[in-house]
Amino acid sequence: MTPMCSRPHARRWSDFAPTSFTCFANSVSLLDELDAFIDANWDPDLTVAEWWERLGLSGWAAPSLPEKAYGKGLSRADSLAVTARLGERGVLGAPTGLGMLLAAPTIATHGSPEQVEEFIRPIVTGQRAWCQLFSEPGAGSDLAGLGCKAVRDGDEWVINGQKVWTSGGQIADMGMLIARTNPDAPKHQGITWFAFDMHQGSAVDVRPLREMTGRALFNEVFMSDARVPDSWIVGGLNNGWAVANTTLMFERAGLSAGGSGGHVALANAGTIAGDLPKRVGDFLKPRTPGGGGGGGAMVAGAERLFTALAKANGKIDDPTVRQQLMKVHTLTEIARITALRAKAEREAGRELPGVGNIGKLAMSDLVRTCRDLGLSILGPAGTLHGYDSTSAAALAEATGNPAAAYVTEMAMFAQAPPIYGGTDQVQRNILGERILGLPKEPNNDRVVPWSELPRNG
Numbered sequence: 291m292t293p294m295c296s297r298p299h300a301r302r303w304s305d306f307a308p309t310s311f312t313c314f315a316n317s318v319s320l321l322d323e324l325d326a327f328i329d330a331n332w333d334p335d336l337t338v339a340e341w342w343e344r345l346g347l348s349g350w351a352a353p354s355l356p357e358k359a360y361g362k363g364l365s366r367a368d369s370l371a372v373t374a375r376l377g378e379r380g381v382l383g384a385p386t387g388l389g390m391l392l393a394a395p396t397i398a399t400h401g402s403p404e405q406v407e408e409f410i411r412p413i414v415t416g417q418r419a420w421c422q423l424f425s426e427p428g429a430g431s432d433l434a435g436l437g438c439k440a441v442r443d444g445d446e447w448v449i450n451g452q453k454v455w456t457s458g459g460q461i462a463d464m465g466m467l468i469a470r471t472n473p474d475a476p477k478h479q480g481i482t483w484f485a486f487d488m489h490q491g492s493a494v495d496v497r498p499l500r501e502m503t504g505r506a507l508f509n510e511v512f513m514s515d516a517r518v519p520d521s522w523i524v525g526g527l528n529n530g531w532a533v534a535n536t537t538l539m540f541e542r543a544g545l546s547a548g549g550s551g552g553h554v555a556l557a558n559a560g561t562i563a564g565d566l567p568k569r570v571g572d573f574l575k576p577r578t579p580g581g582g583g584g585g586g587a588m589v590a591g592a593e594r595l596f597t598a599l600a601k602a603n604g605k606i607d608d609p610t611v612r613q614q615l616m617k618v619h620t621l622t623e624i625a626r627i628t629a630l631r632a633k634a635e636r637e638a639g640r641e642l643p644g645v646g647n648i649g650k651l652a653m654s655d656l657v658r659t660c661r662d663l664g665l666s667i668l669g670p671a672g673t674l675h676g677y678d679s680t681s682a683a684a685l686a687e688a689t690g691n692p693a694a695a696y697v698t699e700m701a702m703f704a705q706a707p708p709i710y711g712g713t714d715q716v717q718r719n720i721l722g723e724r725i726l727g728l729p730k731e732p733n734n735d736r737v738v739p740w741s742e743l744p745r746n747g
């Protein structure tokens with residue numbers, strides 16, 4: 291057996307860290323404009339809230355949003371170039387999280403100008419953090435079967451029900467809530483998408499669920515007579531399935547291989563996390579391995595990380611490891627080229643059918659390959675994990691592998707991307723039915739009222 295790496299071979303994390311992003315922006319003037327903005331506005335002595343206010347209101351925080359919704363209408367590739375440039379310039383990146391990834395583009399697509407002002411402005415300036423209140427214990431893949439109830443009471447709706455797997459619910463100010471507003475309509479037709487205030491005392495009970503990584507990324511959320519104003523319906527009453535599909539489309543795109551993994555803001559958005567009043571310059575330390583993030587953030591730079599790790603552990607000549615390294619390289623390249631192809635199609639006024647679903651499946655494949663590769667390189671040390679910074683440091687010390695805890699966290703987290711945002715099986719169903727035109731499974735749930743459908747329990 292190849293021996294574990296000894297101390298002299300140990301590398302610092304910075305040796306493994308990804309290099310800066312390939313700049314996709316065709317237009318140098320775009321980045322010149324960004325540079326001019328940074329030169330005029332960046333000051334490490336601002337608070338996080340003040341810096342994000344400047345970044346958000348200028349359109350640089352969410353440049354892929356339309357101009358009428360605090361963006362610049364840029365393509366995804368150009369937005370990634372903006373994200374990368376913010377990182378290269380050593381300034382704090384834009385607020386991250388589900389507000390930016392999902393709520394803002396959904397509201398920009400379906401919301402009124404008043405809702406853009408009410409909801410998107412505080413998202414791009416980091417003032418409000420959002421969570422996604424979609425999944426329920428009995429409604430995950432079959433999301434349209436959800437049972438959380440919204441009953442009208444004057445100008446408000448009263449919400450009762452349970453959500454689950456709510457990522458970031460414990461620090462969310464707002465939720466993207468889908469609830470049943472008409473139980474007598476077929477299941478896809480009686481759902482409404484609400485912007486939902488999470489600050490409602492005991493009416494909104496958020497209970498963290500601990501994962502095997504040691505962190506508690508997601509939560510159960512119980513709503514008991516919670517309230518939401520009628521004016522916070524986004525996209526129209528009983529039209530929530532269409533609006534939710536927009537959210538899910540942005541989710542798939544954001545979780546795809548070939549596009550994510552940019553600079554991760556080290557400060558948290560929203561009023562609960564407590565970062566807004568702090569000095570922005572104090573958030574610029576390099577991101578440490580194992581700090582979380584989705585699949586995209588985890589696999590960014592994976593090729594360099596694993597090559598360096600294999601060298602440090604004397605595994606670089608192992609044919610199995612070399613084969614897996616090539617697979618990571620190939621999957622990464624295919625994803626990058628697919629993203630460029632999709633961009634070219636969009637610029638020509640066309641869409642690549644199913645590219646979001648394919649990209650998400652590719653991400654699942656990439657994280658699984660990274661899981662297997664990392665554990666092959668670590669060998670028996672891969673059975674140990676540092677659950678917090680102290681035990682991660684102890685693991686690094688004991689194994690001589692500074693990235694050991696990062697690799698084991700990636701291996702445990704690799705189970706998540708094939709599930710969240712729609713499972714691999716569901717992505718394949720969508721590709722089969724909507725793109726290839728295969729017949730759907732026989733089902734009458736599009737015509738029978740939701741209240742008459744069979745349910746568990």
Ligand SMILES: Cc1cc2nc3c(=O)[nH]c(=O)nc-3n(C[C@H](O)[C@H](O)[C@H](O)COP(=O)(O)OP(=O)(O)OC[C@H]3O[C@@H](n4cnc5c(N)ncnc54)[C@H](O)[C@@H]3O)c2cc1C
Binds near residue numbers: 423426429715
């Ligand atoms: C890390 C993580 C974060 C998440 N964050 C959020 C969040 O913030 N907000 C939120 O609302 N949800 C969130 N989710 C929930 C996620 O969207 C659901 O877990 C997912 O949609 C699957 O639903 P389920 O867990 O109920 O599984 P089920 O739907 O019960 O599926 C169980 C299994 O059956 C398979 N299956 C189901 N239906 C079919 C079918 N028709 N054809 C073939 N196979 C099928 C599935 O692929 C799966 O393998 C998160 C999940 C994870 C893992």
